[in-house]
Amino acid sequence: MERTFLMIKPDGVQRRLIGKILQRIEQSGFKIVAMKFLKVSQEMAEKHYEMHKGKPFYEGLIKYITSGPVLAMIVEGENAIERIRRLVGSTDPQKAEPGTIRGDFAQHIGRNIIHASDGKETAEKEINLWFKKEEIVEYGMQDDRWIYES
Numbered sequence: 001m002e003r004t005f006l007m008i009k010p011d012g013v014q015r016r017l018i019g020k021i022l023q024r025i026e027q028s029g030f031k032i033v034a035m036k037f038l039k040v041s042q043e044m045a046e047k048h049y050e051m052h053k054g055k056p057f058y059e060g061l062i063k064y065i066t067s068g069p070v071l072a073m074i075v076e077g078e079n080a081i082e083r084i085r086r087l088v089g090s091t092d093p094q095k096a097e098p099g100t101i102r103g104d105f106a107q108h109i110g111r112n113i114i115h116a117s118d119g120k121e122t123a124e125k126e127i128n129l130w131f132k133k134e135e136i137v138e139y140g141m142q143d144d145r146w147i148y149e150s
Contacts, residue, residue, distance in 0.1 A: 013071060030075040033138070045062045081119060
């Protein structure tokens with residue numbers, strides 16, 4: 001099983017989309033193993049988006065992600081990183097396919113509802129940035145045998 005990091009951004013929270021997004025994640029067979037609702041500090045935002053420092057959109061991105069609460073989570077499943085990225089859709093909602101989270105709910109690249117790690121290295125880095133080891137819950141699901149062939 002693979003783990004990945006997801007964050008419902010301030011626009012997703014403010015538009016009351018948390019329940020719909022969580023429903024899609026769970027119905028796709030993923031298991032949520034950690035979750036926290038918080039307001040992102042300036043320091044955390046800068047660490048999370050350090051790869052964009054110096055880019056023209058960086059300051060606006062930091063201002064946006066710290067503007068309201070977010071829901072950060074770790075999800076687990078087979079090939080989770082790639083499958084979650086497909087479920088989330090293109091970073092640019094104008095290019096996101098209908099049926100994806102961004103394709104159905106977002107309109108503008110600057111307000112694209114949700115963040116999902118883009119690779120194994122990024123997922124590991126983001127999981128370790130946002131969660132302590134003791135905040136991640138190990139457990140089995142009763143439907144695992146129906147979702148994953150044993």
